[in-house]
Amino acid sequence: MPTDSTPIxxxxxxxxxxxxxxRQKRFDVADLYRxxxxxxxxxxxxxxxxxxxxxxxxxxxxxNHAIISPHYDLEYNTDKPPQVFTFGDAKAKLSLxxxxxxxxxxxxPLLNFAVRRRCLLVGGPGRGKTASATLMGILAGYSVxxxxxxxxxxxxxxxxxxxxxxxxxxxxxxxxKMDDIRIAWRKWLSMRVKIIDxxxxxxxxxxxxxxxxxxxxxxxxxxxxxxxxxSAWFLTANDDAGGGxxxxxxxxxxxxxxxxxxxxxxxxxxxxxLTRIEENLKPEEVMPAAIIFNxxxxxxxxxxxxxxxFAPALRRRLEFFASxxxxxxxxxxxxxxxxxxxxxxxxxxxxxxxxxxxGKDKVKDIGAATKNGFSVRALMTVLVFAxxxxxxxxxxxxxLDDLRNIVPFVLHDKLVPDTEAPFFDAAGNQVxxxxxxxxxxxxxxxxxxxxxxxxxxxxxxxxxxxxxxxGGLQGVSEAEARARLVKIExxxxxxxxxxxxxxxxxxxxxxxxxxxxxxxxxxxWLLIR
Numbered sequence: 084m085p086t087d088s089t090p091i092x093x094x095x096x097x098x099x100x101x102x103x104x105x106r107q108k109r110f111d112v113a114d115l116y117r118x119x120x121x122x123x124x125x126x127x128x129x130x131x132x133x134x135x136x137x138x139x140x141x142x143x144x145x146x147n148h149a150i151i152s153p154h155y156d157l158e159y160n161t162d163k164p165p166q167v168f169t170f171g172d173a174k175a176k177l178s179l180x181x182x183x184x185x186x187x188x189x190x191x192p193l194l195n196f197a198v199r200r201r202c203l204l205v206g207g208p209g210r211g212k213t214a215s216a217t218l219m220g221i222l223a224g225y226s227v228x229x230x231x232x233x234x235x236x237x238x239x240x241x242x243x244x245x246x247x248x249x250x251x252x253x254x255x256x257x258x259x260k261m262d263d264i265r266i267a268w269r270k271w272l273s274m275r276v277k278i279i280d281x282x283x284x285x286x287x288x289x290x291x292x293x294x295x296x297x298x299x300x301x302x303x304x305x306x307x308x309x310x311x312x313x314s315a316w317f318l319t320a321n322d323d324a325g326g327g328x329x330x331x332x333x334x335x336x337x338x339x340x341x342x343x344x345x346x347x348x349x350x351x352x353x354x355x356x357l358t359r360i361e362e363n364l365k366p367e368e369v370m371p372a373a374i375i376f377n378x379x380x381x382x383x384x385x386x387x388x389x390x391x392x393f394a395p396a397l398r399r400r401l402e403f404f405a406s407x408x409x410x411x412x413x414x415x416x417x418x419x420x421x422x423x424x425x426x427x428x429x430x431x432x433x434x435x436x437x438x439x440x441x442g443k444d445k446v447k448d449i450g451a452a453t454k455n456g457f458s459v460r461a462l463m464t465v466l467v468f469a470x471x472x473x474x475x476x477x478x479x480x481x482x483l484d485d486l487r488n489i490v491p492f493v494l495h496d497k498l499v500p501d502t503e504a505p506f507f508d509a510a511g512n513q514v515x516x517x518x519x520x521x522x523x524x525x526x527x528x529x530x531x532x533x534x535x536x537x538x539x540x541x542x543x544x545x546x547x548x549x550x551x552x553x554g555g556l557q558g559v560s561e562a563e564a565r566a567r568l569v570k571i572e573x574x575x576x577x578x579x580x581x582x583x584x585x586x587x588x589x590x591x592x593x594x595x596x597x598x599x600x601x602x603x604x605x606x607x608w609l610l611i612r
Contacts, residue, residue: 157190188345241285275312397486401465452506
C-alpha cells in the first residue's frame with residue numbers, strides 16, 4: 084500500500100510558476116501580452132501558499148500522477164515564437180510552445196472547480212471522465228467513499244425520487260397539510276461537488292428536476308424545498324451530439340457552461356499503468372493533503388477570480404467576435420428582429436431562409452457558418468472562465484491568449500454550426516465539420532484578423548460616442564445634446580451608403596439608435612424643465 088513516502092503522495096516543493104512579475108497597477112493594450120503577476124491576496128494566512136499556486140500544484144499532480152494526459156493543447160508562448168513542424172499528406176502541424184502550456188482535459192475541469200460552474204466531460208467509455216470528476220470531489224475535501232456514494236448514475240429507470248428524495252411514508256398517511264410531510268432528501272444535494280455520470284441516460288421528466296437543481300440550486304418535492312449550496316458540477320456523457328438513452332432537453336444542455344473532450348491515452352505511458360498495478364496504487368486514494376481545498380478556500384478562489392481585470396481593449400475584441408453570429412437579414416422587416424432567433428421561432432426551414440441572404444461573401448462572413456448567436460449566459464461564462472484561466476496562470480489581467488484558449492470550450496455546445504454553409508467547403512475548412520474546438524478557435528482568429536484590418540483598436544467611432552455618453556448627461560447643454568444627435572445621424576447616414584450589412588455593424592447601428600434615443604429623451608426633458 085502507498086505511504087506518505089510514496090512519490091505519488093507528495094507535492095513537489097518547486098514553484099509551478101517561477102519568475103512571477105510585479106502586479107500591474109494600470110492596464111493598457113500592452114497588458115494583453117504581459118507576463119504573470121503575484122496573487123498574494125488569496126493567501127489564507129502566514130506561511131500559506133497563494134491559492135492560485137495551490138491550484139497549479141493540483142493541476143500538475145493530477146496531470147502527472149492521476150489522469151495521465153501528456154497533452155499541451157492550451158498553448159502559450161513567450162516573446163519567442165513556437166517551433167512548428169508538419170507531418171503527413173495532410174500537413175498536420177505540431178507546434179512546440181515556448182511558454183508553459185496545459186492539457187485542456189485536466190485544466191478546464193479544474194477551472195470549473197474553482198468558479199463552481201457546470202462542466203460536461205465527453206468521450207468514449209474508459210477514457211477517464213468519471214475518474215476526473217471523482218478527483219474534483221476529493222479535491223474539495225470529500226473522501227473517496229463520499230464521492231462515490233454521492234455520484235448520481237444516469238439510467239433509464241431513474242425517477243425524480245431516485246434523484247432528489249422521497250416523502251416519508253408515515254407522514255403521507257398522517258399529515259393534515261403539505262407542510263407536515265417530511266422529505267428524506269438525497270445526501271448528494273448538500274455536496275459542493277456534484278457529479279452526474281452519463282446524464283444523457285436520465286429520463287426526460289427526471290431531467291427537468293435535475294435542471295431545477297443545477298440551474299436554480301434547489302430541489303422541490305410536494306411543495307417542500309431543499310436549498311443547495313453553491314457547487315461545482317461535473318457531468319459525463321459518451322456522446323456530445325445529444326445521444327444516449329434519452330435526448331437531453333435543450334434547457335439542460337444550455338445550463339452546461341463548458342464542454343471538454345477526453346484526450347486519448349498515449350501508449351508510450353503504459354509503464355505508468357504497470358506501476359499502478361504492481362504497487363496497488365489508486366491515485367484517488369493517495370491525493371496529497373497539501374492540494375485539498377477547504378470550503379473557505381473555495382469561496383476565496385471565486386472572489387480572487389472575479390478580481391482579475393478584463394481590459395476594455397480585450398472586451399472590445401470579444402464584443403466584435405460575439406457580434407458576428409446573431410444577425411440574419413432575411414428574418415424580419417424591422418431591423419431589431421433581423422436575428423437567427425427570429426428565424427428559429429418562425430418554424431420555417433433555415434436552409435430556405437439562408438437562400439434569400441444573397442450578395443455577401445458567405446465564406447468571409449463567419450456568422451454565416453452558424454445557425455444561432457450568443458446568449459447572455461454564454462457571454463458571461465466566457466468572461467468568468469477567461470478570468471479563471473488568467474488567475475490560474477498567475478496573471479492579474481486576462482490576456483488575448485486566455486480568451487482565445489477558453490472560448491472553444493465555452494461555446495462548444497452553444498454555437499451550432501451550419502455544416503452546409505460555404506465556409507465548410509472552403510479549402511482547408513472541411514475538417515471543421517468534425518473538429519468543433521478547432522472550428523471555434525478558427526472563427527475567433529478570423530474575427531481578430533478582421534478587427535485588426537479595420538483598425539478598430541485605434542479608430543472606432545461608436546466607442547468614442549459611448550465614452551462621451553458614459554461621461555453623464557448632467558450639465559450637458561441643449562446645444563451640446565443637439566450636436567451629439569447630429570454626430571450619430573451623420574455616422575448612420577455614412578454607413579447607409581451602399582455598404583453590406585454584417586453582424587458587428589448591426590450591433591453598432593442598434594447601439595447608435597439607443598444613444599440617439601437617450602439624447603432625444605434628455606433633450607425633451609431639458610426643454611420642459
